[in-house]
Amino acid sequence: MKPFTYSRAASVEEAAQAAASTQGARFIAGGTNLLDLMKLQIETPTHLIDVNHIGLDRIEGTQEGGLRIGALVRNSDLAADKRVRRDYAVLSRALLAGASGQLRNKATTAGNLLQRTRCPYFYDTRMPCNKRKPGSGCSAMKGINRGLAIIGTSEACIAQHPSDMAVAMRLLDAQVETMAADGARRSIPIADFHKLPGDTPHVEHALKPGELITAVTLPRPVGGTHVYRKVRDRSSYAFALVSVAAILGKDGGGRFAFGGIAPRPWRVEAADAAAPAGPSAVAEAALAGARPTAQNAFKQGLTARTLASIFRQEARA
Amino acid sequence: MNAVELTVNGREVHLQLDPRTSLLDALREHLHLTGTKKGCDHGQCGACTVIVEGRRINSCLTLAVMHDGDHVTTIEGIGTPEKLHPIQQAFITHDGYQCGYCTPGQICSAVAMLDEIAAGVPSHVTQDLDEVEFSDAELRERMSGNICRCAAYPNIIAAIRDAAGKGKA
Numbered sequence: 001m002k003p004f005t006y007s008r009a010a011s012v013e014e015a016a017q018a019a020a021s022t023q024g025a026r027f028i029a030g031g032t033n034l035l036d037l038m039k040l041q042i043e044t045p046t047h048l049i050d051v052n053h054i055g056l057d058r059i060e061g062t063q064e065g066g067l068r069i070g071a072l073v074r075n076s077d078l079a080a081d082k083r084v085r086r087d088y089a090v091l092s093r094a095l096l097a098g099a100s101g102q103l104r105n106k107a108t109t110a111g112n113l114l115q116r117t118r119c120p121y122f123y124d125t126r127m128p129c130n131k132r133k134p135g136s137g138c139s140a141m142k143g144i145n146r147g148l149a150i151i152g153t154s155e156a157c158i159a160q161h162p163s164d165m166a167v168a169m170r171l172l173d174a175q176v177e178t179m180a181a182d183g184a185r186r187s188i189p190i191a192d193f194h195k196l197p198g199d200t201p202h203v204e205h206a207l208k209p210g211e212l213i214t215a216v217t218l219p220r221p222v223g224g225t226h227v228y229r230k231v232r233d234r235s236s237y238a239f240a241l242v243s244v245a246a247i248l249g250k251d252g253g254g255r256f257a258f259g260g261i262a263p264r265p266w267r268v269e270a271a272d273a274a275a276p277a278g279p280s281a282v283a284e285a286a287l288a289g290a291r292p293t294a295q296n297a298f299k300q301g302l303t304a305r306t307l308a309s310i311f312r313q314e315a316r317a
Numbered sequence: 318m319n320a321v322e323l324t325v326n327g328r329e330v331h332l333q334l335d336p337r338t339s340l341l342d343a344l345r346e347h348l349h350l351t352g353t354k355k356g357c358d359h360g361q362c363g364a365c366t367v368i369v370e371g372r373r374i375n376s377c378l379t380l381a382v383m384h385d386g387d388h389v390t391t392i393e394g395i396g397t398p399e400k401l402h403p404i405q406q407a408f409i410t411h412d413g414y415q416c417g418y419c420t421p422g423q424i425c426s427a428v429a430m431l432d433e434i435a436a437g438v439p440s441h442v443t444q445d446l447d448e449v450e451f452s453d454a455e456l457r458e459r460m461s462g463n464i465c466r467c468a469a470y471p472n473i474i475a476a477i478r479d480a481a482g483k484g485k486a
């Protein structure tokens with residue numbers, strides 16, 4: 001690890017101010033992604049602002065009948081929260097499908113949204129990677145890319161977003177609340193939060209430098225059957241090859257979001273509209289325009305079969 | 318250097334640490350509590366599992382300075398050769414290890430994991446999110462963050478099941 005200095009913020013304002021006044025500063029929450037990347041010198045902040053003690057660890061109801069989740073709420077606490085289990089089961093399920101018990105005890109809501117890709121070349125500092133070193137090239141394109149994205153990719157980068165939680169948040173139309181270094185607050189729809197790679201794969205989200213996530217807000221609960229189905233190489237403690245978050249209504253309607261296949265949680269309006277026509281139609285709409293590689297083309301069929309399995313299970317229920 | 322105060326296994330300790338020091342390295346290199354193991358140093362194996370403020374975490378992926386003021390329990394604080402914790406005894410009875418390298422992490426993880434089940438925390442394999450049952454499938458899923466290179470898994474599960482007093486769950 002490169003040397004850095006460390007400070008512990010006592011309030012949201014203090015954290016935002018520290019970020020504005022210190023060059024090369026980064027927030028640290030659970031640390032489970034940032035420290036991993038710092039050990040490999042993929043991330044090299046010169047100052048860490050510890051935001052674990054700024055009072056953002058509560059989950060509370062909103063006036064609109066939704067839920068406001070503090071940025072520092074741990075993944076394990078969010079998954080176990082009684083209201084989340086009852087009204088947003090797809091979120092509980094997505095969280096519980098991620099990482100391990102130990103990691104979920106540390107990982108936070110904001111940190112999970114901002115976790116970086118698991119592309120093997122992003123992690124290998126000897127290899128070119130446009131995301132890690134803009135303009136250096138993409139090693140994955142002609143390398144090992146079985147786990148990477150099949151849709152939403154660009155010539156510059158085909159990395160997938162690895163989060164499970166973010167897929168459920170996308171399905172639920174969450175809003176990301178932030179506070180900028182100058183104290184200005186705003187609310188970003190999750191659909192606009194994660195960026196597609198285009199020519200700038202190192203730009204991954206809508207946050208400005210030093211902007212702090214304070215909370216993620218969920219709108220009123222959506223009724224229906226909540227499902228999160230994750231397909232991976234081993235049945236636990238592994239990232240998704242394909243995951244599907246779904247809410248299926250009694251009337252044959254539904255909404256769907258996908259993980260493991262795109263640079264951001266993937267949701268397509270046309271796929272939701274295709275629900276009454278069945279799983280193949282949903283898969284076709286969701287994957288329209290996909291550009292898989294020879295190694296990861298299997299993810300198209302796997303997505304369709306995962307949807308089919310969810311629909312079948314729902315029909316039996 | 319940063320001043321860090323921890324309570325480790327009930328004993329208060331004061332350290333001066335480079336902020337880069339992981340909690341794992343603070344325990345092993347500075348406090349010489351070498352029971353906690355370093356496997357991968359990247360959150361992928363669970364060998365470094367300790368209990369902080371009552372919750373199991375990977376001590377390799379957190380900085381010691383972030384835990385200034387916290388209570389930490391390591392394998393040395395779970396039990397001693399003279400006074401084994403029931404889970405330690407059960408690992409011996411059921412042969413829950415071969416080389417033993419993953420064992421301290423397995424045991425710390427299991428102790429905290431049983432508390433999670435008791436508190437009704439659901440897991441990936443829980444059918445009804447509001448009804449947490451005790452089963453081998455639950456134990457396997459909840460212990461998946463602890464890799465055993467020797468693959469002592471069946472005996473590890475048997476040991477935890479036995480220590481939890483659930484016999485053949």
Ligand SMILES: Cc1cc2nc3c(=O)[nH]c(=O)nc-3n(C[C@H](O)[C@H](O)[C@H](O)COP(=O)(O)OP(=O)(O)OC[C@H]3O[C@@H](n4cnc5c(N)ncnc54)[C@H](O)[C@@H]3O)c2cc1C
Pocket residue numbers: 026027028029030031032033034035036051071072097098099100103106107108109110111112113114115162163164165211212213214237238239240359360361
């Ligand atoms: C072995 C392993 C397996 C895993 N498996 C899975 C899996 O299957 N599914 C899955 O979804 N995830 C998985 N993860 C990833 C894990 O979920 C993330 O590491 C975790 O959610 C990150 O949260 P954190 O609080 O630790 O973030 P940190 O590491 O603290 O921070 C991550 C980033 O977010 C920034 N940040 C943190 N908080 C804020 C804030 N409030 N405002 C602005 N910026 C902020 C930091 O500056 C940093 O850039 C795995 C991780 C490991 C190590």
Ligand code: SF4
Pocket residue numbers: 117119120121122128129130131132137138139140141148156157158159201
């Ligand atoms: S896919 Fe993206 S992250 Fe992976 S090597 Fe190419 S540019 Fe880097």
Ligand code: FES
Pocket residue numbers: 354355356357358359360361362363364365366375376377378
């Ligand atoms: S050493 Fe910490 S998880 Fe492997």
Ligand code: FES
Pocket residue numbers: 413414415416417418419420464465466467468469
């Ligand atoms: S006993 Fe050898 S790694 Fe588990």
